[in-house]
Amino acid sequence: MTSAHASSPAPDARPPAADRPPPPGTQTWRARLGALRRIPALFRLVWEASPSLTLGSMILRLSRALLPVAALYVGKLIIDEVVLQTRAGAPGPALSDWLASGRLARLGLLVAAEFGLAIVADALARASNLVDSLLAELYSNHASIRLMRHAATLDLAQFENTDQQDRLERARRQVTGRTTLLTQLFGQAQDLVTVASLAAGLMAYEPLLILMLLAALAPALIGEIHFNAQGYRLNYFRTPERRKLDYVRYLGSSVETVKEVKLFGLNDFLVERFRRYADAMYRDNRRLAVRRAAWGGGLAALGALAYYVAYAVIALRTVQGQFSLGDLTFLAGSFLRLRTLLEGLLLGFSQIAGQALYLDDLFSFFDIRPDILSPAHALPFPSPIRRGVTFENVGFRYPDTDRWAVRGLNLNLKAGEVLALVGENGAGKTTIVKLLARLYDPTEGRILLEGRDLRDYDLAELRSHVGVIFQDFVRFHFTAGENIGMGRIAEAQDQIRVRDAAERSLADQVVARLPQGYDQPLGKRFSDGYDLSGGEWQKIAIARAYMRDADILILDEPTAALDARAEFEVFQRFGDLSRGRTAVLISHRFSTVRMADRIVVVEGGRVVEEGSHDDLVRAQGRYAELFELQAAGYR
Template sequence: MTPAPDAAAKPPKRSKPSVRERFDALRNLKPFLGQIWATSRPLTLATLSLRLVRALLPVVMLYVGKLIIDEALRLVGLGAGLSSMREWWDSGLLTPLLWLLAIEFGLAVLSDVLGRLVSLFDQLLSELFTNATSVRLMEHAATLDLEDFEDSELQDRLDRARRQTMGRMTLMSQLFGQAQDTVTIIAFAAGLVLYAPWLILLLAVALVPAFLGEAHFNALNYSLNFSWTPERRELEYIRQTGASVETAKEVKIFGLHGFLIGRFRELSQKFYLANRSLAIRRAGWGSVLTALGTLGYYVAYAYIAWRTVRGEFTIGDLTFLAGSFRRLRQLLEGLLVGFSQVAGQALYLDDLFSFFEIEPEITSPAAPRPFPSPVREGFVFEGVGFRYPGAERWAVRNLSFTLQAGEVLALVGENGAGKTTLVKLLARLYDPDEGRILLDGHDLRDYDLDVLRQNIGVIFQDFVRYHLTAAENIAVGQIEARHDRQRIVEAARRSLADEVIAKLPKGYDQVIGKRFKNGVDLSGGEWQKVAIARAYMRDAQLLILDEPTAALDARSEFEVFQRFKELSAGKTAVLISHRFSSVRMADRILVLEQGQLEAQGTHEELLAQRGRYAELFELQASGYR
């Protein structure tokens, strides 16, 4: 967890985006709309077509309303001597009025139906787009380097991108809605131009201040959300830590609830106060600037009323013009404010599209070498050095040794000696900064990355506990074979996980872990046996166990490693363990110290050298006496 900010400290701020930056962000709308079109062309065409029809209905309905008023007033002058409904009906004078009322009723029903269909299509398109974007996000994340995921800045970018997969669909509806409103505005404006063209200019001038104010506060809101991304990730982490099955035991034992709740309250209060300050200023200035638009409307309304009094407009004209001006004002205000919001949301799209622009550094060559099957010579480290990004200390350096094909190699050393780093380099999760690693005489970089990893099975100490069925937990070692139950059962037998699974209520079909209903949790040692089964499931040429048996007692670990050596006969294997009783079964042992190779040999040879290995072995052996 990142440390809580000091009470007086403020999160790092991103300066408010300039006008140019906001307009530049509009370039994101083209690929955004392109993705929507690619998601479902039929739905996109359907919603746009319906919106086009719906855009013209307000003008038509308002004009029909004008005709109804004018017709009603005409009938008032013709209705002398007609008192009962029957007399009116028989006279035939009501027919035009009834037709107009029927037309308006039909238009109202049509508008409602079209509105519901547009909402339906928008909802369906939104879900499809969200799902498609989420898939694309996961696919792209899968191509990135491990280094990227260990970078806190990229974690912030990933968090912002993940939120955009869910949060930007309002932008789709807004863009389509603005296109619909634009058509309606053109239709209303055409009617007003015929009567008083200068009213359009008055309306535009009155609405500009509200538009500029909205644009200003949208930019401030984006800046606030951007600068608070690390704190928001911390809030989510604290929320998860304070209420999850994975942390419940320690939280209860150590009484951490008060600490976590206090930390959450402190940080969330700061975020709330920052948001509240911006919201209050936005509401205050928004009210003032919107009042200018209202003033412009009533100036125009008074002008239209005056010309009606003078007899230049009919009562129907007054109704039509006043209604047109009111709707036009609302639509223009919405369009200008909406444009500002679109520009603001386009800034958020930068978070999504900029994530997709991140390119991995560890990739396959354009023309990879065929992967050796079987591996004949093995792996050779030639002067390999590596340090993690941003670190001053080398994790490993000047490493030169050979891992021969079919050999079982053990790595020992104290914490931080470079054992796990060496494994990551073998699997090309990282590339060396110095030297190179050869496989059968060729640099690892010459081979296809996916094929290389398909031939390497690694189980780390911090293996993932998937909240899936027992069979699926094993099958992740070779997910393409997840339907091969016989292979899964055999992998479980090899790792001794079959004994664990036999006790489960539903056997291999039992969901393990307590995240979901009816899930059954396992002990740490039982989880480890399931995880080790993944290595057997993979049936790779190089098998690596990186301290995956830490939760097992010494005897159980010895049995697992002994079984591993027997069952992996003919394969190349790497074992990492702190227990010397287990590593002594390896064909050769490498002793690492501060990232460098200090000694190598068999268990007996290293004991005879009376070096660090012998010292550590004696220290551990004395603990069992």
């Protein structure tokens, strides 16, 4: 027999893309702008990452915001002063005559002031860029940590659902993909202050210019908002295809898959599959880019027309004597700067609204809440266990499926007993283990620990007292000692405990052959890694279970890659070391499960037989039938 992983949930039935509801922020303009509600949450994350750098960036931005209007005004004063001195006539033919007259003193001060503003502007820009780059990195790190911590709180069901996998993938991309949004937001705030100061100057001269300015910007703004939303919609619905693309890329270029890819000649197949996915995504992106470029050019032309009408008004007023040359320079410069700033501000706003749609992917993931939680007044774990665990008429269905993985299950796991679970694929063995570790809660019935419902206990404490090693255990690409220490991370630095766990699982023999012993990095993902065979990895994983030193110890077919002798040795050691503690083992070899105190045969999610090996063989029931089928293969 092999593992009972057939009891894991079937792939979700996903509605066709045409039938799925449109993603957040793409249905209406109001909904698109509603995505901006996530901006305060982003600022909170940024502030949490570094209050000092956030405050420093705000001060630097505010200082930079006031410099443009100051520079333009000093420029106006310089031109007016030049015109004034020109009209007054020269005090003499030589420069010394000008200097002696003192008429250049004010002009010199104004030029020096403009030079000083330029130096200050450059220094502030460099300091601001430095602070923003450091802040963006700290934010990315902080957001990644929060993402990892939040993901750890979610239920297993929320990871096994394909829609939730898409959601997690989008959130993972936004942790690093939205760092440029920080700089853009701070830049927008800076430009707002600059716009306010320049607009005040324009209003003092000619309020009509402000209306002309807004007319010049409206077309491009509308186009940007529309196409940003379309781009997000395309990326949203392409998330499943992008995950497939990344998966095929991984298959075609990974050390974990290279052997079978070469032996089975899969490279051309994988390349063709990748090309098919990539080409489909490229066609969609090209279609959107062409439409955006075509419409963008027309809308920009409309905006330019409105700008030059306003420029003509300023020139006419100057010719009519209503404005001085300095005023003309100030107004033309302010209008041009305002147009550029407002265009950047409004288009930047549309881009921020577009990026906020992506930001919603991150914060909507943070909004997900687990269903499996500790109760308000949780009980501490009863260590040591004296009575055991009882399944009372337990039924369970995986999410999004009508098939019962277990139904009407009644099972008693006595304290201090080594219990073996056997049965064919899909019988429900692994599901029982997941329910016992409270990775899922029963759909019906209840599980009792020491006579109290499992849901009454503190969840973190419960899991800390249950040690499980599944067949599909994780191969951590850390050192051998760290791989074992993962079983109880708080004690990972306790070398005596790590070595004891390795000795119990026979992993010490594996470590003894490693060049750097317990300090040897494992796996081929990094340059200094040392790869192990499947059986060696399994012994390392089993050591992890012993490292946990749990009250309930479970081995769920983790020895599939071991030969019969090695598996017998591991389970013999398991049986010896599990005496006095509650233990469950699942194995596809009957020669090893016979050492258990009691064997339970599971079929169709129910217990159909239980007893010792000899009793079950004499009963000539389901166990005996399966035992004979396996024994016949060795004759």
